[in-house]
Amino acid sequence: MDMRKPIIAQTSFSLRLSTHLFSSSSNLAFSPLSLHSLLGLLAAGSSGPTHDQLLSFLGSPVASDLAALHSHTSNVILADGSADGELCLRYAGGVWVDASTNLKNSFREVAGSVYKAEAHSVPFRSMPEECRNQINSWVEQMTTGKIKDLLPFGLVREDTRLILGNAMYFNGSWDAKFDPLYTKINTFQLIDGSSVETPFMTSSKKQFIAVYDGFKVLKLPYKQGQDWRQFSFYIFLPDESNALPNLLMKMNSEPDFLNCHIPTEKVPVGNFRIPKFKISMGIEFSEIFKNLGLVLPFTMTGDLSEMVDSSEASQYYVSQIVHKCFIEVNEEGTEAAAASAAILTFGCAFPIGEPIDFVADHPFLFLIQDDRSGVVLFMGYLLNPLLAE
Structure with a gap:
């Protein structure tokens, strides 16, 4: 079937x-x-x-x-x-x-x-x-x-x-792990306009990134196990710090949104930061x-x-x-x-030439997916990396 x-x-x-x-x-x-x-x-x-x-x-x-x-x-x-x-x-x-x-x-x-x-x-x-x-x-x-x-x-x-x-x-485990020596404290913008200081991971290696109108998508693959499955972590990052609700509405309005917006090629990165959370x-x-x-x-x-x-x-x-x-x-x-x-x-990604910045320093949606099937295992969004619960 x-x-x-x-x-x-x-x-x-x-x-x-x-x-x-x-x-x-x-x-x-x-x-x-x-x-x-x-x-x-x-x-x-x-x-x-x-x-x-x-x-x-x-x-x-x-x-x-x-x-x-x-x-x-x-x-x-x-x-x-x-x-x-x-x-x-x-x-x-x-x-x-x-x-x-x-x-x-x-x-x-x-x-x-x-x-x-x-x-x-x-x-x-x-x-x-x-x-x-x-x-x-x-x-x-x-x-x-x-x-x-x-x-x-x-x-x-x-x-x-x-x-x-x-x-x-x-x-x-990430297919390409982040070096803890390069993890630094930086600013994360909250949806209300305020900000917090939190640790960010970084890397200079090429990354799977796609750029669209109003948002970017990052794919971080996990090391593959001993079989055919391939799991990845995705971040859907709106361009503006207060635009996550609009991005969620857009994603919800298109049934095949995830499959149509998956990065397929590694690109050089400029400023690249991902918060630990x-x-x-x-x-x-x-x-x-x-x-x-x-x-x-x-x-x-x-x-x-x-x-x-x-x-x-x-x-x-x-x-x-x-x-x-x-x-x-x-x-x-x-x-x-x-x-x-x-x-x-009882939609289509913009062509990429120059190094791309991907700075996840404001609210975003994340998910863990099996890439071969498209089944989503976990999903959520990060509004404040200092809020553990």
């Missing part, structure tokens, strides 16, 4: 979320792939109008397209479970179901084969706090300690019946998804009955969707992690 259209739909989903989440007072980091996968698993357990609404929200006209995308993603793009010295990538899913309830065989099969989500029987009714700790420990172990307490105290209760979740960890944050997504039009899974009128063999199944609804993400960019490369859980309760 041709993966191009499903992957464009996934990147469109990513950009739609980043635009909707924009706030002029805080940085953003999230994993659109983690969230897309979680909603895809939810769609596999839904029926009727709820199923149709989930497919529409995820940009998949038919369920088979969604299944093909995530089967390809989990089995090929995210298949590496160990480090080879240059690249470490881990991904796993889970379905935790109350011991009094049995998953439908069809849902268990899709969860395992398509979403790499292993089923676990747990005593939500009698030991909700112990179950919460168990799931949190699983997430923390999967993300090498970067995501802690995904499920906050009180979220798992006696009436919890199902929790769907996933966790992802990425650690990549770290972002750690948590987001509750249920209200955000409702505001974007995904409503039925969160209501008693929704239909999530394809998950379990139970007379209660018709009353299942999603009470919360929690997500946490961590990303750190430094001279060595990038470390990133994310986890999500759903709780169910």
Whole structure:
């Protein structure tokens, strides 16, 4: 099957979320792939109008397209479970179901084969706090300690019946590392016109840069692992320090924007500076998804009955969707992690000749993408490199 259209739909989903989440007072980091996968698993357990609404929200006209995308993603793009010295990538899913309830065989099969989500029987009714700790420990172990307490105290209760979740960890070294000796403090302009002093990395080596009307794009490849995949870190830098909202709107208005604006050639650089930064944050997504039009899974009128063999199944609804993400960019490369859980309760570049300046000293959008497929793993924007959380 041709993966191009499903992957464009996934990147469109990513950009739609980043635009909707924009706030002029805080940085953003999230994993659109983690969230897309979680909603895809939810769609596999839904029926009727709820199923149709989930497919529409995820940009998949038919369920088979969604299944093909995530089967390809989990089995090929995210298949590496160990480090080879240059690249470490881990991904796993889970379905935790109350011991009094049995998953439908069809849902268990899709969860395992398509979403790499292993089923676990747990005593939500009698030991909700112990179950919460168990799931949190699983997430923390999967993300090498970067995501802690995904499920906050009180979220798992006696009436919890199902929790769907996933966790992802990425650690990549730059193909051309930055020399820490050349990292210097410099000024970063904030969106309100003020500024902060922060460490910037630099290099005199040629870089993948493309210049467009109103913005520039930088591609920083990671060292390739022992297979065909190639991951890269991208910065979409508007020309003006207060122009990130306009760039986000432009990116969101063109479904294939990312693929059409990827640098393909290395060019000589003039002034070249990239800030070091770290972002750690948590987001509750249920209200955000409702505001974007995904409503039925969160209501008693929704239909999530394809998950379990139970007379209660018709009353299942999603009470919360929690997500946490961590990303750190430094001279060595990038470390990133994310986890999500759903709780169910009863244009053309300008020609380049002269050396190009790329000074990321004001707010920009960033993402980590698998270049061969176009799948976006992580996305966010940096408004202030001194704000870690």
